[in-house]
Amino acid sequence: EKSRIGVTGLAVMGANLARNMARRGFPVAVHNRTTSKTQEFMKDFGDEGPFTGSESLQEFVDALETPRTIVVMVKAGPPVDAVIDELAPLLDKGDIIIDAGNSHFPDTDRRAAYCQERGLRFMGVGVSGGEEGALLGPSIMPGGDPEAYAEVEEILTAIAAVVDDTPCCTHVGPGGAGHYVKMVHNGIEYADIQLIAEAYDLLTHVAGLSAPEIGKIFEQWNTGDLESFLIEITGKVLAKTDEKTGAPLVDVIVDQAEQKGTGRWTAIDALDLGVPLTGITEAVFARTLSSLRDERRAASTTLAGPTPGSGSNRDDLVEDIRQALYASKVVAYAQGFAQMRAASQQNDWNLDLGAMATIWRGGCIIRAQFLNRIRDAYAEHPDLDNLLMVPYFTQAVADAQDAWRRVVATATAQGVAIPAFSSSLSYYDGYRRERGPANLIQGLRDFFGAHTYRRTDSDGTFHTRWAQDGSEVSTG
Numbered sequence: 001e002k003s004r005i006g007v008t009g010l011a012v013m014g015a016n017l018a019r020n021m022a023r024r025g026f027p028v029a030v031h032n033r034t035t036s037k038t039q040e041f042m043k044d045f046g047d048e049g050p051f052t053g054s055e056s057l058q059e060f061v062d063a064l065e066t067p068r069t070i071v072v073m074v075k076a077g078p079p080v081d082a083v084i085d086e087l088a089p090l091l092d093k094g095d096i097i098i099d100a101g102n103s104h105f106p107d108t109d110r111r112a113a114y115c116q117e118r119g120l121r122f123m124g125v126g127v128s129g130g131e132e133g134a135l136l137g138p139s140i141m142p143g144g145d146p147e148a149y150a151e152v153e154e155i156l157t158a159i160a161a162v163v164d165d166t167p168c169c170t171h172v173g174p175g176g177a178g179h180y181v182k183m184v185h186n187g188i189e190y191a192d193i194q195l196i197a198e199a200y201d202l203l204t205h206v207a208g209l210s211a212p213e214i215g216k217i218f219e220q221w222n223t224g225d226l227e228s229f230l231i232e233i234t235g236k237v238l239a240k241t242d243e244k245t246g247a248p249l250v251d252v253i254v255d256q257a258e259q260k261g262t263g264r265w266t267a268i269d270a271l272d273l274g275v276p277l278t279g280i281t282e283a284v285f286a287r288t289l290s291s292l293r294d295e296r297r298a299a300s301t302t303l304a305g306p307t308p309g310s311g312s313n314r315d316d317l318v319e320d321i322r323q324a325l326y327a328s329k330v331v332a333y334a335q336g337f338a339q340m341r342a343a344s345q346q347n348d349w350n351l352d353l354g355a356m357a358t359i360w361r362g363g364c365i366i367r368a369q370f371l372n373r374i375r376d377a378y379a380e381h382p383d384l385d386n387l388l389m390v391p392y393f394t395q396a397v398a399d400a401q402d403a404w405r406r407v408v409a410t411a412t413a414q415g416v417a418i419p420a421f422s423s424s425l426s427y428y429d430g431y432r433r434e435r436g437p438a439n440l441i442q443g444l445r446d447f448f449g450a451h452t453y454r455r456t457d458s459d460g461t462f463h464t465r466w467a468q469d470g471s472e473v474s475t476g
């Protein structure tokens with residue numbers, strides 16, 4: 001009997017996705033480049049469900065029902081191309097290859113074209129939720145051929161997380177749209193994590209609290225507006241005692257953040273699209289600054305900080321930080337969604353942004369109550385330019401802004417770096433200005449480069465002959 005679907009790449013994600021499918025009753029053929037991994041998989045999990053272990057790609061392909069559906073879950077980058085190259089000659093017209101790893105969306109567009117030339121159907125599918133999500137129900141962001149999606153929808157929706165009876169999986173759009181949305185999801189995850197780290201820093205260095213005390217505060221915060229997976233696990237990580245030293249575990253973890261690249265891709269794409277994306281981008285820069293550990297060590301004894309000021313009431317400060325975190329989070333999501341809207345317009349993807357918020361409610365790393373509000377916002381205003389403009393978020397930020405400003409001022413006065421809090425506030429203040437200072441930028445550009453400017457009182461473009469008689473000429 002042939003398998004309904006195949007999974008190649010049996011590291012944590014592939015193995016757990018395969019197990020998830022088998023648990024839902026789908027017969028799964030499994031394969032891994034290094035055969036011993038397949039054997040180990042069959043030994044450990046073979047009796048969990050209807051698996052067929054394949055030791056070669058040919059055996060794997062032969063084990064599948066036709067048209068075949070193959071999930072590729074290997075290391076992102078060149079390995080995905082290597083696997084597609086090896087698979088393509090073994091497949092028949094109409095077979096479906098699903099790349100479920102964290103591929104960069106332009107690669108997905110390229111691979112889709114490559115497969116199409118060979119009569120194969122290709123899908124780029126974003127999967128979030130880490131190891132546990134893959135096993136118990138991830139958030140799934142499928143992109144590519146809609147007819148191919150129709151054929152795999154049953155399996156993907158069956159293995160996805162479910163919130164309010166709705167699976168966290170919906171066809172996102174054509175080509176690389178699924179991987180694009182997964183990329184922005186990861187970017188937002190960077191911003192969320194950075195905001196949490198800044199709150200922790202302030203609670204440690206301004207409020208003077210210990211890691212377990214802060215853990216309790218996060219546990220408390222998780223019962224309100226901020227309720228989310230990341231706030232919940234922050235409480236748990238801060239509460240953990242190191243077995244070796246008896247100190248809080250976070251206190252012995254090296255303060256250098258690593259990254260795999262999806263946050264950087266999101267920021268680069270925002271620059272390419274011309275979308276202001278300060279929260280995510282600052283989060284990427286904060287990680288890169290954290291990695292300059294030796295430089296920071298030298299600077300910490302060289303560069304002066306402020307004279308310590310008088311502390312404010314600790315309880316007030318904690319509540320202020322909570323509100324600043326929430327307001328900054330609203331801004332980070334407003335920016336991420338504005339970016340998806342811009343990408344959708346540029347690529348004709350027709351993204352349903354409310355549906356994106358809906359499939360992120362469960363399974364994925366940024367799952368949160370808050371996403372219901374975003375879904376509601378797009379249900380009411382599908383063409384919304386910016387989430388800040390719907391009454392719920394307008395009010396949320398209005399309510400939080402005094403606290404937010406106090407936190408940014410306090411952190412600045414006390415010398416604690418808060419790039420995501422402060423850049424989000426600056427974005428907010430910049431966005432709500434009818435007239436900003438870019439008129440001067442245009443004046444300067446015209447002065448040194450004759451780049452021209454537009455006037456508030458007449459149409460067309462103009463140039464002032466700065467170096468000659470100072471008169472203005474119309475240039476178009």
Ligand code: NDP
Pocket residue numbers: 008009010011012013014032033034037073074075076078079080082083100101102103127128129130131
């Ligand atoms: P890894 O990214 O660590 O990749 C390891 C797998 O890739 C192994 O099966 C390995 O086979 C295979 N592989 C590497 N190079 C090749 C090659 N040239 N040809 C064939 N196979 C190759 O595994 P993960 O499970 O962590 O992640 C898989 C994908 O899912 C990645 O794109 C990742 O970014 C993404 N992802 C990961 C998440 C996570 O939490 N880990 C969350 C969401 C997405 P071999 O055993 O032979 O070396």
